[in-house]
Amino acid sequence: MSENKGLLKEIAEYKWKFTMTPARKVLLLLAGLGVVCMLYRLATGLGTSTNLSDKWPWGLWIGFDVLTGVALAGGGYGTAIIVHVLHRNKYHAIARSAMLTSLLGYLLVMAGLFMDIGQWFNFWRPFVSWGHSSVLFEVFWCVSCYTTVQVLEFGEIVTEKVGTKYHEAFKKALPVLMIIGIVFPTLHQSSLGALYLIMVDKLYPLWWSPYIGLLFLMSSFFVGPAMICVETALAGKAFNHEVPIPVLRGLVRISGVFMVLYLGLKLYDLANRGVFNLMFEGNLEGNLFLLEIILGIIIPIIIAFSGMSNTRRGLVTFGVLVSGGLIFNRMNVVFTGMSAAIGGWYFPSIMEWSVSIGLVAIGCLVYCFIVENFNILEHGEHKVIA
């Protein structure tokens, strides 16, 4: 009991920092708006706040907040493999910020999912009523467990500053957590894609694939370094912290290798199923597919393996293209690829937008807060000095 009090006191007395800037004021506003819409949605139901319908039961929240969010947050496990399992210490400088982005990403995904389920007070059901034949069951368990693991991993960073007496315990647990924390995302990154396996007669053949799970997994892995490029460029401006180019370049090349593999598998699969020509049909699906592959995969591959990845600008372009391409891909699966089969049309309501934007804004604010108060960005240097 007294120990507990000590911890609370420690938290209360710790000198928390939060600098106000104009950008953060805007973010606060968006976050506030998002929270209001979320409360409204929870109080009144899905029908009043969204444009979802019997034809379009899944919309922006599943498509962007969950499917895309999880993939973009995938940078955490990729980096964990490189830094903590393969012990490539040169990448230590970005390990913590990648992990943090990933943790925040998952918390937001959980929030997005929670918004999207109709019987939200029933969210715990699948923990006791095991629908284990469902791919969604795997997604649900893995996302829940992985978020828990990430919170625990983060405990090691927090206890450097507050609750220091628990630091050793967290540190000891870290290697085990790391490995569990890699297995879970490997499983559910692929199962997110596999959700669509059962929609074989609905999802357009350019996106439906028996390998859709593997394709989702690979893309979540190669988008990691891209996100790090974008994130460090932003954080570099905001916090005066630059990650050395060779570190980023190394990551971008690892990413490039996986993109080549991805492209290969994708083309092999299309040819194998005899739907290769669909991409040149000139219809909406074909054109968007080409756009996705050229902008999101082929051009980035060229950047990764040419001199362009030696410059900051090249790296940022790579990051933007790959992350954008991934978002585009997930949107194509959820919307473009389904629309011919489902019919009708769907465009997210203002409330759906403001909840999604609000969640992202909350994520950015929390990121800033944590970076200001804990050793996230400076961690690399710390190690060298100590």
Next chain:
Amino acid sequence: MAKGVLVDITRCMGCKSCQVACKQWNDLPASNPAFANGLTSPPDMDGYTYTTVKMEVIERDRDYIIRGAKRQCMHCEHPACASACFAKALQRDPKTGAVLYYPHLCVGCRYCMLACPFDIPKYQWDKQFPLVAKCQFCFDPEGKYDRLGRGLAPACVDTCPTGALKFGERDELLKEAWSRINSNPKYLKKVMGEKEAGGTSWLYISDVPFETFGFRPNLGIKPLPEYSHNFLKWTPIIAMGWGTLLTVLYHYTKRREQIASEGDKNVHM
């Protein structure tokens, strides 16, 4: 043995009494009439409508004919909806073949709606805490809305005045369907539901293409749950294998790093 219903589209006269019987038996609220094509009403199933007769006008021999097909849950033998539900809120009763919805288990993720190849499950969008709605085959283990469990035909079948709906053992209905098809050349040589998506309890025969009434033209015959199963069966193997591999790699590279730093204290990675 699993039950079934044979729907003979050529015999339906579009009186919609099956729709009314369904609403009445299941205590479903009625709504203001709305029409699709001027004939189908309500235009589609929704959160409070388990069945609707799709009426279509078809041009044939410079003349027009009207056909109606009652649409509702097909009660698949390998239901995609049940295999998609991660909370077991949809389950198939092996005795009757009815695919039942258990509202208290439902989380409201709506994956079942996307998974169903016949686009059946609907949602109560206007409710604060909406539930999924679909035909229960008039089977109710709790008793209140039960007919099948008491040996009665579903309410819709019971009320159909033309014999367009026939209730019975699925096997026997299938035989009868084929003998009707073979004895009369007007029928298409196909029983919708015999093999589609692995087979369904409701079977349809018709003299006009099934797509007219919204059946997907490209329905495969492979049971849809197999797609998920073929993916999920790898999960434990991958989890164990990957976990072990990572552990080994972790120790191996760590050891190598230690040896390297012991060998040369000046080198800092």
